[in-house]
Amino acid sequence: MNTLAYGLLSLLSHSPLSGYDLTQRIQPFWPAKHSQIYPLLARLEKYDMVSCELIQQSDKPDKKVYSIQEKGLDALRKWLALPASDPVMRDELMLKAFCISQVEPTVSRDLFAARLEHYKAKSQRLNDKIQSVRHMANAGEDGIPPYDSPYFGAYILLNKGKLTCRTNIEWCEWVLSIIPHGSGNTVD
Template identity: 40%
Template sequence: MTTLGYALLGLLAREPFSGYELAQKMKAPIGCFWHAKHSQIYPELAKLKAQGLVNHELVEQQEHPDKKVYTITPAGRDALRQWVTAPMEVPHVRDELVLRAYSLWLADPQAAILLFRTHEQRHVEQLRRYEALQQKLMEEAGAKQQVDSPDFSSYVTLALGIGYERLYSEWCRWVAEQFEQADTTL
């Protein structure tokens, strides 16, 4: 089983979805930290079906094309439950902007300021979106959050997403400021 397979099971464990809906969900990263495109999702769903981890039924529609709605099976739920807490290596992160920062000493200062201010903005925007989601989650789910409710899991991943975007946007701002100050010092 691939990680993508478990990502799909993780969504289907909450409620049934069609391949198209799963693809929509995974445009914006699920749990803030995973994404996939439809070209990867459709074949993966076929594999999950072949392994008996999901079923699908054809839902006929008048005004839109028919769709296959996938449901997780008890076997799928078991596989997911086992995977969630299985031993795991620390995943190594890859981030191109930070890799660039490693060679930033070569850069044109004005171009560096522009790049980092742009990314600061984008991460602030993502932060605002996550905060809005959190707000919504708090209103809907309230204090009834228990560790065995899906809302709790969503809240947990959102919390890291918010911390991450806050850290990242502040780092971008700080880097930009270093170049701005160096510029006025000359």
């Protein structure tokens, strides 16, 4: 049982999902390809953590829908009580930023401009998602869903996403503002 396995159980604790759906939905939290998900689901089924039902579809290909079982929920709750290991972030731009003085300002501007666009697009997608969650969750006046509703988790995660995006946008804009303009022949 690795972290990805618990990640799948986490998603399945809200509702049954197919391997295809799980692959899409786990991306924001724990990126993984379908080639990793499908075999893992088979293993989770073997250990009775999840059950599997074949759903026949006429318009789309048939699919296997997985549901979490008692054993899976027990494992999930035990894992939840354990301290979360430190987050791991791997970002090429951090490495490039470190030796930014090796290249002309034009080159580094492109790097940060691209990243700024990346976060702006992400921010837009997040706002859309926040709107749709507000619809579904029976949130109070403060907009906060009750703790024991499955939307509480989604709500705090969406907020984290928003804060993180905003911080990164601010940082990129600040960096762009202090990179010197002009022809900028720093090398040679």
